[in-house]
Amino acid sequence: NTYVIHHYLLLLIFVMAPPSKRRLQLSAVSKKRLSTSYLNTQINNTSSGEESDMEIDDYNDEEPSNCKSKFTIGNIADLFELCRAQCPLKYLSVLLYMSLRHFGVSWNDCDxxxxxxxxxxAQTAHKWSQTFMSGDFDEFQGENRGGKHNAEFYDYFPEIENEAKQFTLERCSEKSADFTAIDLANFIDAKYYEMTNLTKNVDDVLIRSVSSCRLDLRRWGARFKENSQRPYFEGHERSDVIEHRQQFIDYFLDQKDYYYRVSNDDKPVWTLPTQSPPCILLFHDESTFRSGEVCSKRWFFGKEAPFHSKGKGRSNMVSDFMxxxxxxxxxxLSKSEYEKALVKYPQLANDTGITYVERTATGSINVGQDSYFDNATILEQFERLFQLLEFKEEYKDHVIECVVDNARTHSAKSHSLLDFGKSIGTRCPVDRIEYTDAQGQKQILNCYFQGGPNHGMSKGLLYLAKELQIQVPSKIRLEDLRVSRLEQLAAKYGVTIKFCPKFHCELNCIEGLWCSQKMYVRRKTDQTYTTMLKLIVESRENFRDKEIHLKLFRRFWKCLLAYKDGQSYAKVMKMFFGTKCEGTVKSHTRISNSNLNV
Structure with a gap:
């Protein structure tokens, strides 16, 4: 009994620490001594030596740096499942628990x-560790003594194993990267009931678990590895960004009772506004889908891999609202609501070069062929939205607000208004401004007086506005002169625009929509443009059906509260987007249901 326990302690040490040459040789000798083929020493001596040399050479070729980032929970779970086939679950659990506690790992982290x-x-493992430490070995070994000696599933159904291997090879050879261990488990399950002529009940579990299927894939030579690179950007905690973020947060938290929000229950539901008038919040953004993009990781079988299209392919830019x-x-809008809108705004039916989803303001452009979503097209799309909003029956008697990012398409200007003063003689960065008027004629606007009592002095924003025949109140504030064209257009239709702080995509819920859609498209794409367009539509419906938006809206308010409590950008990213997120480097973090359940 003591020998068995020491053997598994030795096994754990080999797993946890990078092996040296001496340890590799000791491991090979130990395996050889415990093997049933040990009696055939004369036959196996040469091959064992070659195996040991190969193992040592393979290890020496590996990178000696820290590999912690490569040790994922999935890999450890797969190895644990493999060990369970040779050792009782209780022994492994107690061994791991005692080792973790020995190195100072907390109870919660252990559990x-x-x-x-x-x-x-951890509670069960702790109980058995106490039994082991008390010296009551009979009780400790009272269950599952001797490990597992039952025949494997494939020993009874070798035909299913052969078909499963063929199925895996075919799926791994496809361009699409949507093959998972769940697909293999479902395939094996279907083949089992087909072969045995049994009827599966709705409540029956899979005949072979997903974790076992992952081990099957590894045993057959498949591997799950990187399929493409991920985008990066630098995050910022600049003083101006923090100031804007604080204003943004205070605005929404001070008026939170006016908005429709989502409860914090396990199954989120809508909570209605308690103040009047109620406010509907919209989130807008654009994103580009590229037909050449594929899923970051996928299953490969052996050394074979399907052909991969070079480059990012053709692009389709989508501009949407949540x-x-x-x-x-x-x-x-409903059909009847849209017909009413056409009566007042017949231009809604005009072809503007943007492909709109029927009766919506959601548009897309084939980048490189149908131009691009620039400032003019964004304003056109927003005006379409504002005109349609008027006829949405469910939005009657509501205040409408729209959150947009700080992209140049929303507030692009040849010169920043922040650099100009309001009054005569204040700061002015340029001598003149060249622009094109509504008739397409090139015009020049002098920013300094060319004569008169103010000769040589700057005109200021207020005087420049009057020269451009813009009706401006004489007592207007400087901040009001600096509003963007989008804000002016929104005010015309009674809509409020709120700009999201720079570099804070987590405060714009629609970013989660792009993550969900692109994950769906990249998994199923065959890298053709036609398929990508079809998958974009499917991914939108998939997003709606899974109700991911409820979790995104809930996370929006939780992020606001976290910032209000003094948390930094990096801390918020780790709190609500996963512990692997580093606020200073990563962008468009993958959104999964587990990450959204906050």
């Missing part, structure tokens, strides 16, 4: 780790 890899809970309202997540 979370053991649960993630499929081990016994609505924080029970009628959402996407804005659209």
């Amino acid at each position: 979370g780790f053991l649960r993630d890899i499929g081990s016994l809970k 609505v924080q309202h029970p009628s959402g997540p996407f804005f659209s």
Whole structure:
């Protein structure tokens, strides 16, 4: 008994620490001594030596740097599942628990780790460790003594194993990267009931678990590895960004009772505004889909890999809106509402070069062929939205606000208004401004007086506005002169625009829509433009059906509260987007249901 326990302690040491040459040789000798083929020493001596040399050479070729980032929970869970086939679950669980506690790992971290890899809970492992430490070996070994000696599933159904291998090879050879271990588990399940002529009940579990299928894939030579690179950007905690962020946060939290929000229950539901008039919050953004982009990781079989198209392919730019309202997540009019809108705004039916989803303001452009979403097209799309909003029956008697990012398409100007003063003689960065008027004629506007009592002095924004025949109140504030064209257009239709702080995509809920859609498209794409357009439509419906928007809206308000409590950008990213997020480097973090459940 003591020998068995020491053997598994030795095994754990080999797993946890990078092996030296001496340890590799000792491991090879130990395996050889415990092997049933040990009696054939004369036959196996040469091959064992070659194997040991190969193992040592393979290790020497590996990078000696820290590989912690490569040790994912999935890999550890797969290895644990493999060990369970040779050793009782209780022994492994107690061994891991005692080792983790020995190195000072907290109880909660131990429990979370053991649960993630499929081990016994920390409470159970602690109980058995106390039994082991008390010296009561009979009780400790009272269950599952001797490990597992049952025949494997494929020993009874070798035909299913052959078909499963063929199925895996075919799926890994496809361009699309949507093959998962779940697909293999479902395939094996279907073949089992087909072969046995049994009827599966609705409540029956899979005949072979997903974790076992992952081990099958590894045993057959498949590997799950990087399929493409991820985009990066530098985050910022600049003083101006923090100031804008604080204004943004205070605005929404001070008026939170006016908005439709989502509860914090396990199954989120809508909570209605308690103040009047109620406010509907829209989120807008654009994103580009590229037909050549593929999923970051996928299963490969052996050394074979399907052909991969070079480059990013053709692009399609989508500009969309998400609505924080029970009628959402996407804005659209009914057929009767749209007909009423056409009566007042017949230009809604005109062809403008933007492909709109029927009866909505959601548009797309084939980049490189149908131009690009620039300032003019964005303003055109927003005006279409504002005109359609008027006829949405569910939005009657509501205040409408729209959150947009700080992209140049929303506030692009040849000169920044922040550099100009309001009055005569104040700061002015340029001598003159060249622009094109509504008739297409080139015009020049002098920013300094060319004569008169103010000769040589700057005109200031107020005087320049009057020269451009813009009706401006004489007592207007400087901040009011600096509003963007989008804000002016929105005010015309009674809509408020709120700009999201720079570098804070987590405060714009629609970013989660792009993550969900692109993950769906990249997994199923065959890298053709036609398929990509079809998948974009499907991914939008998939987003709606899974109700991911509820979790995104809930996370928006939680991020606001976290910032209000003094948390930094990096801390908020780790709190609500996963512990692997580093606020200073990563962009468009992958959104999954587990990350959204906050």
